[in-house]
Amino acid sequence: MGINLAGGAARKSKKEKVRFYEFLPSSLVEIDAQIEISLLLQYLQTNQIKQLEEYLESCFRMISKMTGNLEISLGQESDDNISNQPTH
Numbered sequence: 001m002g003i004n005l006a007g008g009a010a011r012k013s014k015k016e017k018v019r020f021y022e023f024l025p026s027s028l029v030e031i032d033a034q035i036e037i038s039l040l041l042q043y044l045q046t047n048q049i050k051q052l053e054e055y056l057e058s059c060f061r062m063i064s065k066m067t068g069n070l071e072i073s074l075g076q077e078s079d080d081n082i083s084n085q086p087t088h
Contacts, residue, residue: 018070024063028056 035052038044044052 014070014074018067018074021063021067021070024067025060028060028063032056 032053035044035049035056039046039049
């Protein structure tokens with residue numbers, strides 16, 4: 001997840017940032033699977049899992065909002081570009 005977030009942040013255009021950020025939810029799902037495996041292997045206790053699940057849900061909400069805001073911004077820029085086109 002951190003690699004996709006850093007990769008997206010390094011991109012110059014909003015469109016490129018959104019593309020990288022779209023991978024973040026999948027990364028969270030992978031982390032969730034690793035947490036489940038840790039529970040099965042008894043590396044973590046059930047109470048620790050609950051805290052981690054709450055943290056993952058919080059991360060998912062933040063990522064969704066961040067990506068949504070960028071997409072809205074992209075849509076507004078696209079609308080601005082269309083309205084600024086010269087008419088013949």
